[in-house]
Amino acid sequence: MIKVATISEVPNFGKKVVSVNGQELVLVNIKGSVFAFENECPHQGSPMTSAIVKDNYVSCPRHGYRFNLSDGTCSDHPEFTLRTYPVELAGADILVDLG
Numbered sequence: 001m002i003k004v005a006t007i008s009e010v011p012n013f014g015k016k017v018v019s020v021n022g023q024e025l026v027l028v029n030i031k032g033s034v035f036a037f038e039n040e041c042p043h044q045g046s047p048m049t050s051a052i053v054k055d056n057y058v059s060c061p062r063h064g065y066r067f068n069l070s071d072g073t074c075s076d077h078p079e080f081t082l083r084t085y086p087v088e089l090a091g092a093d094i095l096v097d098l099g
């Protein structure tokens with residue numbers, strides 16, 4: 001796992017984009033639980049930087065597809081899955097497994 005940020009850099013219900021090994025990830029903090037996913041919608045490639053985060057999903061700003069934060073699935077359009085990455089917290093550090 002690789003350190004990508006600290007928890008204080010990602011506001012509650014907010015997002016932070018980080019670049020790791022040339023790859024952009026979006027980090028989301030939901031009440032202290034952190035999720036990580038690719039910064040590219042699997043539908044038509046829209047950046048997810050201005051996506052809306054709510055409860056357990058993130059909604060693409062372009063056509064509103066909703067992706068589960070835990071596994072990236074889209075219940076309305078199951079043929080599209082947002083790539084997500086395992087996250088661990090080590091103290092204040094956010095660690096991501098890029099696989």
Ligand code: FES
Pocket residue numbers: 041042043044045046060061062063064065
């Ligand atoms: S590009 Fe994201 S829902 Fe269409």
